[in-house]
Amino acid sequence: MYCGDETGAYVGDVGSHTARFGYGGEDCPKVVLPSAVYRHYGGTVDYNNDDEGSRVKKRKAAKYSAPVSLLNAPPDDCFTENEVGFIPIYNSMNSNAKSSPDVDTEALAALWECSYQSLAVRDRKKHTVGPRHDPNDTIEGPIDHPLLASIDPHRGEKHHASILEMFFESLSAPAAYLAPSATLSAFSFGRPTALVVDVGHSSARVTPVMDGYTLKFGSVQSQRGGDWLARVQEKVLACNDLWGDAPCPCPDGVMPRYMLRNKDDNLLKLKILKESSFHDMSVHQVMYEMMTGSHVLPLEEEESSLPAPFSDNDSDDSNAVEDEEVDEDEPMYVLPDGTRLDLGLTKTGKDLRRLPELFFSESLPTFLQTDTNTNSDENITTQPLHQLVQHSLSQILDADIRKELISNIILTGSSSLFTGMDKRLSSELSRILPSMYKNKVISSKNSVENRYSAWIGGSILSSLGSFQQMWLSRREYDECGSFLGLQKFHS
Numbered sequence: 001m002y003c004g005d006e007t008g009a010y011v012g013d014v015g016s017h018t019a020r021f022g023y024g025g026e027d028c029p030k031v032v033l034p035s036a037v038y039r040h041y042g043g044t045v046d047y048n049n050d051d052e053g054s055r056v057k058k059r060k061a062a063k064y065s066a067p068v069s070l071l072n073a074p075p076d077d078c079f080t081e082n083e084v085g086f087i088p089i090y091n092s093m094n095s096n097a098k099s100s101p102d103v104d105t106e107a108l109a110a111l112w113e114c115s116y117q118s119l120a121v122r123d124r125k126k127h128t129v130g131p132r133h134d135p136n137d138t139i140e141g142p143i144d145h146p147l148l149a150s151i152d153p154h155r156g157e158k159h160h161a162s163i164l165e166m167f168f169e170s171l172s173a174p175a176a177y178l179a180p181s182a183t184l185s186a187f188s189f190g191r192p193t194a195l196v197v198d199v200g201h202s203s204a205r206v207t208p209v210m211d212g213y214t215l216k217f218g219s220v221q222s223q224r225g226g227d228w229l230a231r232v233q234e235k236v237l238a239c240n241d242l243w244g245d246a247p248c249p250c251p252d253g254v255m256p257r258y259m260l261r262n263k264d265d266n267l268l269k270l271k272i273l274k275e276s277s278f279h280d281m282s283v284h285q286v287m288y289e290m291m292t293g294s295h296v297l298p299l300e301e302e303e304s305s306l307p308a309p310f311s312d313n314d315s316d317d318s319n320a321v322e323d324e325e326v327d328e329d330e331p332m333y334v335l336p337d338g339t340r341l342d343l344g345l346t347k348t349g350k351d352l353r354r355l356p357e358l359f360f361s362e363s364l365p366t367f368l369q370t371d372t373n374t375n376s377d378e379n380i381t382t383q384p385l386h387q388l389v390q391h392s393l394s395q396i397l398d399a400d401i402r403k404e405l406i407s408n409i410i411l412t413g414s415s416s417l418f419t420g421m422d423k424r425l426s427s428e429l430s431r432i433l434p435s436m437y438k439n440k441v442i443s444s445k446n447s448v449e450n451r452y453s454a455w456i457g458g459s460i461l462s463s464l465g466s467f468q469q470m471w472l473s474r475r476e477y478d479e480c481g482s483f484l485g486l487q488k489f490h491s
C-alpha cells in the first residue's frame with residue numbers, strides 16, 4: 001500500500017493524437033501536447049576514454065523535445081541521412097507513413113518528461129508551502145507524485161508492463177496506477193456502468209464498463225475515427241475522378257504548412273519529410289481545420305434522406321459546374337496554400353460539407369473500398385458507429401446488463417464533437433436495436449469534458465480517499481516486477 005495522499009497524483013492520458021497531463025484533483029489537464037516527440041541527434045559523436053584509456057567513439061543518448069507546433073519543419077539536428085527523428089507515440093491504424101508499429105517507450109518517457117518541464121513538476125520547492133529560503137537549494141529532484149495513466153486494453157499486457165517499468169525505472173515514480181481509458185471516461189460522467197463510445201483519432205472504440213470494470217467481451221473498435229475522416233477528405237481533394245468537369249483542387253496532394261514555409265529547403269530533406277509521420281500529422285492538421293470549418297453542416301438528426309456523401313449511385317452529370325446555382329453566399333473554403341474551394345458548385349463540394357455523415361454510412365463509396373481492413377483481429381472493423389455499438393452489444397449475453405448499457409451510452413472523444421452526433425447516434429440505434437430497448441446517449445455539452453474525459457476521470461479517481469490503497473507502490477513493484485504488478489489493477 002502506498003500512503004502518498006500528502007502529495008497529489010500526476011495524471012497522464014496519452015492518445016494517438018494528443019497527450020494530456022496535469023495534477024489529480026484539478027478540473028482539466030494543464031498541458032496538452034501533440035502525441036509525438038522530436039529526437040535530436042545533435043552532437044551524437046562523443047569521444048570518451050574507455051577503461052583502457054584509449055579513445056573510442058560513443059553515441060550520446062539522443063535528446064528529445066516536444067513538438068510545440070507543426071508549422072515549421074523539424075530542427076536540423078533531428079535529421080540523419082535517411083530519416084527524421086519525429087516519433088509518434090502511437091501510430092494511427094490508418095497511417096501510411098514509414099514508422100515502427102511498436103511503441104517506443106523511451107519516446108513515451110520523454111513525452112512525460114516534456115510535460116514535467118512545462119509544469120515544473122520536478123521543482124520540489126514549487127510543491128512546498130512557504131518561501132524558498134536558500135537560493136542554493138536544488139530545485140530538481142526525483143518526482144514525489146504517484147503517476148496515474150490511462151491505458152487502452154487493446155494494446156495488451158506487454159505494453160502495459162512496459163509503461164509500469166518506464167514509470168518506476170525511467171521516471172522514478174514512488175507509486176503508479178494504470179486504468180483503462182473507458183473506465184476513466186465513465187467515471188468522469190459519474191457512471192460506473194456505461195457503454196463508452198469513444199470516437200477518437202485512430203479509431204472509434206466501444207467498450208462496456210460494469211461497476212468500474214472494463215469488460216473484454218464487447219470491446220470493439222472501428223477504423224472510422226478522426227484520422228480516417230481526415231484521410232477521406234484528403235483523398236477527395238486529390239482525386240481527379242471525383243470532380244468531373246471541375247478542376248481537381250489538389251492533384252498533387254494537400255500541401256501542409258511546413259512545405260509552404262520551407263520552399264528553399266534541400267530536396268533530400270523534403271523527400272525524407274514527405275514519407276514521415278511528421279508529414280502525415282501536418283497534413284492532418286490542415287484537414288482537421290477544414291473538417292471543423294463553418295461550411296460543415298450539422299449531422300442530420302435522423303438517417304439522411306440524401307444519398308451518402310460520395311456515393312456512386314448519383315447521376316453522371318451531377319458533378320458538372322452548375323452556373324445557374326452560383327450565388328454570392330456560396331460556401332467557400334481556402335486551404336493554406338491559397339487553393340479556393342467553392343463547395344456549393346459541385347456535387348463533390350457539397351458532399352464535403354456533409355463529411356461527418358460518413359461516420360454513419362452503411363456502405364462506403366468505391367474509392368474508399370480499396371482501403372479494406374487488413375487487420376486480422378475480428379474486433380477491429382470498418383463498421384459505422386451505430387453498427388459498432390450493435391456489434392458490441394451482441395457480445396453481451398446477459399439481457400439485464402445489455403439493457404443497462406443501452407440506457408447509459410456515453411459518447412466521448414474529440415471526433416464526437418461534430419454537431420448533432422449524439423442525436424444521430426441515438427436515432428440510428430433506435431432504428432437498428434430491438435424496440436424493447438430504449439437507448440440513451442449521454443454526451444457533455446462542454447467540449448472540454450468530451451475531449452478530456454479520460455484525463456478528468458483519472459483526476460477524479462486519483463483524488464478519492466478510498467483509492468489511495470490501490471496504488472502499486474515502488475516497494476511492491478521491486479518485490480514482484482511489472483507483470484505481477486499489473487495484477488493489482490485487476491483486483
Ligand SMILES: Nc1ncnc2c1ncn2[C@@H]1O[C@H](COP(=O)(O)OP(=O)(O)OP(=O)(O)O)[C@@H](O)[C@H]1O
Nearest residue numbers: 015016017018200201202226227288413414415417
Ligand atoms: N471540434 C472537433 N470536431 C471534430 N473533430 C475534432 C474536433 N477536435 C478534434 N477533432 C478530431 O479528433 C481527433 C482527436 O481525437 P482525440 O483527442 O479523442 O484522440 P486521441 O485520444 O488523442 O487519440 P485516440 O483516440 O486515437 O487514442 C483528431 O482526429 C481531430 O481531427
